[in-house]
Amino acid sequence: MARDQVAELINKIHNAGAVGHAxxxxxxxxxxxxxxxxxxxxxxxxxxxxxxxxGGKMLEIEINYDEFxxxxxxxxxxxxxxxxxxxxxxxxLTPSRGSYEHVILSTxxxxxxxxxxxxxxxxxEVLFKIW
Numbered sequence: 237m238a239r240d241q242v243a244e245l246i247n248k249i250h251n252a253g254a255v256g257h258a259x260x261x262x263x264x265x266x267x268x269x270x271x272x273x274x275x276x277x278x279x280x281x282x283x284x285x286x287x288x289x290x291g292g293k294m295l296e297i298e299i300n301y302d303e304f305x306x307x308x309x310x311x312x313x314x315x316x317x318x319x320x321x322x323x324x325x326x327x328x329l330t331p332s333r334g335s336y337e338h339v340i341l342s343t344x345x346x347x348x349x350x351x352x353x354x355x356x357x358x359x360x361e362v363l364f365k366i367w
Contacts, residue, residue: 241268242363246312249275253299253307264293270347271340271363272297278338278349280308280366313365315339325359337367 245268252260262268264286272284272295282298300308316322329339329350339350343360353359 240314240318241265242271243314245271246314246364246366249281249297249299250307250309250312253301253309256305256307258299260297260299261287262295262297264288264295267342267347268295270342274340274347274349274352275366277352278366309366311367315362315364322362323360324362326354326357328359329354337365339365 241263245262248260248262269284269286272281275281276284280300282300284298285296287294287296302308324341329341331350331354340363341348341350341353341360342363343353343356343358345353345356345358347363348356348358348360
């Protein structure tokens with residue numbers, strides 16, 4: 237049975253924020269680190285660090301909270317699945333709900349938010365939506 241690392245990562249971040257955990261650890265991969273960096277750039281995460289060497293690499297993610305102690309991640313929805321991939325061109329990426337919702341894509345230029353993908357004029361696989 238195949239594992240969906242993207243779904244596991246975003247659900248782990250969402251659930252950790254919901255219960256008030258400050259740090260989440262996840263198995264390291266280039267994709268998961270790229271997602272963490274994109275979420276960090278959009279303000280959902282404080283930091284993401286690669287820990288460990290060769291065999292036991294881990295990704296340590298620090299969740300960002302507002303001044304009232306609420307996580308900035310209110311919800312996530314996986315859009316592209318293992319069985320059904322969804323791809324969008326840069327001109328098909330429309331702004332959604334201002335700054336409250338972001339779509340994260342895997343592009344040839346790396347993992348980017350919809351805003352950055354539109355600015356760089358690149359499309360790719362739509363991974364998930366976060367708000």
